[in-house]
Each structure stands twice: as structure tokens, then as C-alpha cells.
Amino acid sequence: MPCDLTVQIGTLTLGNPVIAASGCFGYGVEYADVVDLSLLGGVAVKGLFLAEREGHPPQRIVETPAGMLNAIGLQGIGVHRFIREKLPELRERRATVIVNICGSTLDEYVELARILSDADGVGALELNISCPNIKEGGITFGCSLNGTFDVVSAVRKATRLPIIPKLTPNVTDVASFARASEEAGADAVSLVNTFLAMAIDVETRRPKLSNIVGGLSGPAIRPIAVRMVYECRRAGKIPVVGMGGIASAADAIEFMIAGAYAVQVGTANFVDPFIWTWLVDGIRDYLQRHGIARVRDLTGTLDTTAREKEWTSS
Amino acid sequence: MPVDVEARVIANTRLSPDYNVISLAAPAIAAAAAPGQFVMVKLGHGSTPLLRRPFSVFEVLRTGRTVNGLTLLSKRIGVTTQMLFDAVEGDVVSCLGPLGRPYATIDPPAEAWMVAGGVGLAPFATLAEALCARGTSVTLFYGARTGRELFYLDWFRERGVRLVLATEDGSLGDRGRVTQPLERELQAAAGRDLMVYACGPEPMLAAVARVAATYHRASQVSVERVMGCGLGGCYSCVIPVRQDPTGRHYVRSCIAGPVFAGADVVWE
Ligand SMILES: Cc1cc2nc3c(=O)[nH]c(=O)nc-3n(C[C@H](O)[C@H](O)[C@H](O)COP(=O)(O)O)c2cc1C
Numbered sequence: 001m002p003c004d005l006t007v008q009i010g011t012l013t014l015g016n017p018v019i020a021a022s023g024c025f026g027y028g029v030e031y032a033d034v035v036d037l038s039l040l041g042g043v044a045v046k047g048l049f050l051a052e053r054e055g056h057p058p059q060r061i062v063e064t065p066a067g068m069l070n071a072i073g074l075q076g077i078g079v080h081r082f083i084r085e086k087l088p089e090l091r092e093r094r095a096t097v098i099v100n101i102c103g104s105t106l107d108e109y110v111e112l113a114r115i116l117s118d119a120d121g122v123g124a125l126e127l128n129i130s131c132p133n134i135k136e137g138g139i140t141f142g143c144s145l146n147g148t149f150d151v152v153s154a155v156r157k158a159t160r161l162p163i164i165p166k167l168t169p170n171v172t173d174v175a176s177f178a179r180a181s182e183e184a185g186a187d188a189v190s191l192v193n194t195f196l197a198m199a200i201d202v203e204t205r206r207p208k209l210s211n212i213v214g215g216l217s218g219p220a221i222r223p224i225a226v227r228m229v230y231e232c233r234r235a236g237k238i239p240v241v242g243m244g245g246i247a248s249a250a251d252a253i254e255f256m257i258a259g260a261y262a263v264q265v266g267t268a269n270f271v272d273p274f275i276w277t278w279l280v281d282g283i284r285d286y287l288q289r290h291g292i293a294r295v296r297d298l299t300g301t302l303d304t305t306a307r308e309k310e311w312t313s314s
Numbered sequence: 315m316p317v318d319v320e321a322r323v324i325a326n327t328r329l330s331p332d333y334n335v336i337s338l339a340a341p342a343i344a345a346a347a348a349p350g351q352f353v354m355v356k357l358g359h360g361s362t363p364l365l366r367r368p369f370s371v372f373e374v375l376r377t378g379r380t381v382n383g384l385t386l387l388s389k390r391i392g393v394t395t396q397m398l399f400d401a402v403e404g405d406v407v408s409c410l411g412p413l414g415r416p417y418a419t420i421d422p423p424a425e426a427w428m429v430a431g432g433v434g435l436a437p438f439a440t441l442a443e444a445l446c447a448r449g450t451s452v453t454l455f456y457g458a459r460t461g462r463e464l465f466y467l468d469w470f471r472e473r474g475v476r477l478v479l480a481t482e483d484g485s486l487g488d489r490g491r492v493t494q495p496l497e498r499e500l501q502a503a504a505g506r507d508l509m510v511y512a513c514g515p516e517p518m519l520a521a522v523a524r525v526a527a528t529y530h531r532a533s534q535v536s537v538e539r540v541m542g543c544g545l546g547g548c549y550s551c552v553i554p555v556r557q558d559p560t561g562r563h564y565v566r567s568c569i570a571g572p573v574f575a576g577a578d579v580v581w582e
Binding site for chain 2: 046058061066272
């Protein structure tokens with residue numbers, strides 16, 4: 001049985017629901033030797049501001065139980081160099097490009113959206129309003145319902161590209177942010193960005209990260225992320241792109257059952273950069289085993305009905 | 315192009331209570347690796363440890379002309395190095411590589427001075443072989459805490475490498491830091507055509523780059539920063555390098571390095 005793995009986000013069609021998460025896949029071109037970029041559902045590139053940024057001093061990451069903290073500080077080449085130096089190769093390699101954009105001000109998001117709308121080869125914009133590691137901008141929009149609504153509305157007016165606000169889990173009720181995004185005209189929401197966290201070297205009593213605090217990602221966060229995707233799905237109609245600790249096809253499928261149309265994979269790519277074909281093949285196998293013709297029919301199929309206990313004779 | 319190999323452990327030799335040399339059946343990586351390149355290593359499929367760890371390729375193992383594996387020199391300091399220390403024949407170690415920018419062998423060949431601190435010996439076995447094969451005269455300046463932590467001395471001697479040793483406790487070679495004999499010999503080497511290579515703790519690398527510059531010598535240093543992926547994906551292993559006349563800029567040591575010109579790095 002052939003399966004339809006395509007997923008629609010606004011006007012953008014993804015070949016499959018597996019996307020490389022922003023900040024965990026460079027600008028995509030770094031991985032072109034290792035993986036055929038056209039086989040990924042999408043490539044969300046490292047967060048971009050208008051200008052180049054240096055990011056935080058090292059140490060920028062530290063491993064924690066079943067996860068890692070990062071405080072990269074959004075080092076990046078800025079949108080203009082990205083368009084000049086990276087986008088042509090991504091286009092040539094037929095990657096579906098999702099540009100993760102960050103602003104210190106609302107105007108910066110709008111300006112980025114305008115510039116990227118005119119660039120050839122951008123599939124969608126992911127609005128990073130959720131980076132926990134930088135003080136200015138971004139997260140201040142992502143932690144306020146009005147801020148989220150305002151930035152999404154403003155970007156909506158500036159572009160026809162699909163827009164995907166990326167939500168922070170560092171709020172009490174993430175579903176209300178999905179609703180605010182929906183009302184402001186977003187095509188989907190993606191979640192979760194990392195959880196604000198901290199690790200200390202007890203011998204020296206110094207923080208392990210130069211930024212003191214950082215964002216937790218990896219398998220450790222998966223159950224919380226699944227719960228948040230589930231809440232967003234129940235709260236509105238806006239499509240959800242789920243992520244947080246996905247390291248296998250079963251993990252991706254768990255997010256889809258909870259309500260995600262597509263998934264992103266970040267930290268697991270550091271461990272296994274060849275993970276992409278395993279994930280896509282595993283999802284296809286699952287659909288075939290369960291007689292599901294289209295991957296979008298898997299989304300939100302969580303079964304919560306009470307069940308009678310069945311006798312099994314073995 | 316890096317490959318991912320589930321490499322069987324062929325042998326694991328303990329050199330001291332902390333150091334071991336582990337032989338891995340990863341011929342595809344070994345055959346492609348250039349001196350100074352590294353592999354990202356993971357043991358087991360669990361989440362502890364989660365991330366791979368970088369290791370220089372130490373030796374390339376050959377039987378006749380056939381490459382059949384590589385070794386890693388490891389010092390027990392964390393979870394992965396503990397697992398590498400404890401691994402036994404038949405265990406499997408996942409190796410992704412070869413990665414990174416290698417040392418450049420100089421042309422025309424004259425003299426190569428390699429400076430190693432502790433586990434920083436790792437890239438110099440393959441570099442020495444490559445240089446000796448070109449007819450370059452090779453010296454290894456090698457420092458450690460004690461003489462019991464200076465390894466493979468005969469291995470290097472057998473290949474014609476001149477050894478200059480230093481230990482912090484004075485038990486073998488000069489007492490003190492390896493940069494002292496380096497500086498002494500640089501002073502005496504005016505007019506000779508030589509390149510300095512270094513690998514070891516960052517303060518040592520900074521000192522090597524500084525003395526090399528003092529005597530107008532080029533140096534190539536291999537840095538080790540906390541690395542997440544080894545492929546340029548995460549931007550964690552950055553190191554500041556000079557840019558333009560006065561500026562500095564973080565570059566990813568996994569893909570722009572791990573080998574840098576000593577004069578390019580901004581030492582902090
Ligand atoms: C090193 C690192 C850098 C990241 N950089 C970004 C970024 O630039 N923009 C962004 O929206 N999210 C960034 N993230 C968050 C990831 O895209 C993702 O939301 C998070 O890591 C959870 O997914 P995972 O558990 O699969 O990694 C980063 C995560 C890590 C680990």
C-alpha cells in the first residue's frame with residue numbers, strides 16, 4: 001500500500017513530516033555531504049537576525065541526564081549573507097527551506113519577513129519568539145499573549161509566505177499562545193523550544209554555561225513536549241509542528257498521535273546525523289502496519305475512550 | 315565525506331590507571347583519515363551519555379598494505395572515557411568520521427617540531443608517519459605530569475623521531491613545562507626551516523603559539539572545545555580567531571579546525 005507522507009502548512013507542501021530543527025542543523029549546507037537534503041520534509045535553518053551576531057562565549061553546551069543545555073546566543077551570519085551564501089546551495093539541493101527568524105524589535109521581524117519574501121527558495125518562516133538564551137527581543141514576544149499576537153499580525157501583513165510562530169514551553173498555558181497565533185493569522189505553530197534550565201559544577205560552584213542559564217533539549221523533555229502538543233491541538237484548529245527529544249520513528253509518531261502534523265528533530269541529529277531516513281522509513285512502516293493511507297490521518301488520533309479489558313490467550 | 319561505523323573493539327590496552335589505547339575495526343575511517351582529523355564516538359545506544367565525544371585518530375592499523383582499523387588514545391575523565399577504558403574485545407563503538415581540518419604537512423620538507431601535552435599526543439603518531447614518509451626530520455616535545463604518563467616513546471624512537479621530554483615532577487626529561495625546552499631549542503634554531511605543531515591543553519597551546527611567534531615560526535595547533543555534533547550543526551565548539559586588523563570572530567572548531575594557525579587564534 002503506497003502511503004501519502006505529504007503534509008501541508010499553509011501554501012507549503014512538505015514531502016514528509018520530518019523537519020530538521022533550527023539551531024541543530026546549521027544552515028543545512030553543512031550536512032549536504034551526509035544526507036540528501038531533498039529527502040527531508042524541511043530544513044529549519046539556524047535562527048537569523050538582520051545583522052550578524054557573535055553569540056555567547058563558550059562554554060555553550062553541557063550534557064545533562066538524557067539531554068543537554070545550550071546557550072549558543074544565536075550566533076549567525078545575518079539574513080543578507082544567508083541569502084547570498086547559503087540559499088543558492090539549499091535551492092540547488094532542493095531542500096524545503098524554513099527560515100527561523102529572530103528580532104530584537106517587532107520591526108526587525110517585519111523587515112526580515114519582507115526581505116525573505118523577495119528571496120528565491122524560502123518555503124516558510126518560523127518566527128523564533130522563544131529563544132531562552134538572549135535578553136533582547138524574541139522571548140519577550142513569546143511570553144506575552146499580546147506580544148505574540150502583535151508580532152504574528154505584523155509579519156502576516158508583511159508576507160505571503162507561510163508563517164510558523166515557534167512557541168516557548170516556559171509559560172503556564174502554552175495553548176493560549178497557539179490560539180493567539182491562530183487569531184493573528186499564523187499558518188501553524190511549532191513547539192517546543194527549549195526549557196530554561198541550569199547546571200552547576202559543584203566543586204567550583206560555577207555555572208557550567210558561560211550564560212549561567214540555558215535551554216534543555218533532548219529525550220529528557222519529550223513527555224512534557226508531547227503533553228504541550230496535545231494541549232495545543234485540543235485548544236484550536238491551527239496545525240501544530242511538534243518537537244522535543246524525538247530520537248526514533250516511534251517518538252515522532254507519538255507527537256503525531258498527540259496532535260502534530262509534522263515534527264522537528266534537533267538534538268538527536270547531533271547523535272546520529274543519518275537519522276533522517278530511519279525516521280521517514282519508520283513512519284512509513286507504521287502507517288502501512290496500521291492501514292493508514294495518509295500521514296495526516298494519523299494526526300490527533302489519540303484514543304482516550306475507556307476500554308474493556310480484553311482476555312488475551314497466549 | 316564522513317561515515318558512521320559500528321566498530322568492533324579489537325583490543326584495549328591500559329597504559330596507566332587513567333590512560334588506554336583502544337583498537338577499533340573502522341577501516342573505512344582509518345583509510346580516509348589525515349593527521350589531526352578526529353572521530354565522534356559513542357558507546358551504547360542509551361541516553362547516558364547522550365552526545366558523541368571527539369577523539370583524534372591516534373594510530374592507523376595496518377597489516378601489510380591493508381588498513382584494518384584505528385586506535386584512540388584516551389584519558390579517563392568522564393562517562394565516555396570511562397566506558398572506553400572499560401571496553402573489552404568484541405564491544406561495539408560507534409565512530410563517525412573522519413572529521414575536521416587536518417594538520418598541513420609543510421613543503422618543502424625540512425624540520426617538524428611536534429609539541430604534545432598529555433593526551434594531546436594523540437594526533438602525532440599519524441603526523442609523524444606522514445612527515446617521516448616525506449623525509450622531514452621530526453622532533454617530539456612531549457610533556458606530562460610524570461614519566462609514567464609519557465607513552466609510546468619507543469614507538470616514536472623506532473620511527474626516527476627525536477624525543478625531548480618534560481615532566482612536572484622531573485621524573486623524566488626536563489622538570490617543568492614542555493614549552494621550556496621548546497623555547498630553548500627555538501632560540502638555538504635561528505635560520506633553520508621548521509614548522510611547529512601542537513596539541514594539548516589550551517594554556518599550553520597558547521604558550522606554544524606565543525613562543526613560536528616570538529621566534530618568527532609558524533605554528534599549527536589542534537584545539538579541543540566542548541563539541542556537540544562535529545559537523546557544524548550546533549555552534550557549540552567555537553573558538554575566537556582574529557578577523558581584519560583588530561576584530562575577532564567565533565568560528566566552529568569542528569569544521570574550521572580543530573587545527574588552526576597558532577597566530578590566528580585569540581588566546582584568552
Ligand atoms: C544547540 C541548539 C541550538 C538551538 N538553536 C535554535 C535556534 O537558533 N532557533 C530556534 O528556534 N530553536 C533553536 N533550538 C531549539 C531546537 O530547535 C528545538 O526546539 C529544541 O532543541 C527541542 O528539540 P530537540 O529535543 O529535538 O532538540 C536550539 C537547540 C539546540 C540544542
